[in-house]
Amino acid sequence: MKSEESLRTLIQGKLVSGVLPGQDCAKVLGGPSNGETCDACRDTVEKNQLVMECVGEHYPKTLQFHVRCFYIWDSERRTLGDEPACPSAPAE
Ligand SMILES: [Zn+2]
Numbered sequence: 001m002k003s004e005e006s007l008r009t010l011i012q013g014k015l016v017s018g019v020l021p022g023q024d025c026a027k028v029l030g031g032p033s034n035g036e037t038c039d040a041c042r043d044t045v046e047k048n049q050l051v052m053e054c055v056g057e058h059y060p061k062t063l064q065f066h067v068r069c070f071y072i073w074d075s076e077r078r079t080l081g082d083e084p085a086c087p088s089a090p091a092e
Pocket of ligand 1: 040043065069
């Protein structure tokens with residue numbers, strides 16, 4: 001089990017190098033794992049865990065994540081993205 005900090009560093013590196021996409025996904029599905037490999041940490045999503053599947057038009061394939069990896073990816077890609085497409089807080 002990787003620590004949250006090492007996962008975050010790993011996912012940041014994959015976002016920067018383009019291994020993981022930085023765009024929004026069109027659809028996110030959660031479901032029981034079938035022993036899939038997580039696209040973020042490359043570990044197996046155990047069968048008693050949920051797998052998050054992200055589908056996007058510009059994604060070469062469906063991305064599969066641990067729930068924890070999904071949330072880290074989701075927050076990191078927002079942090080790293082230059083396009084202020086959806087601001088997280090309203091600016092007054
Ligand atoms: Zn993972």
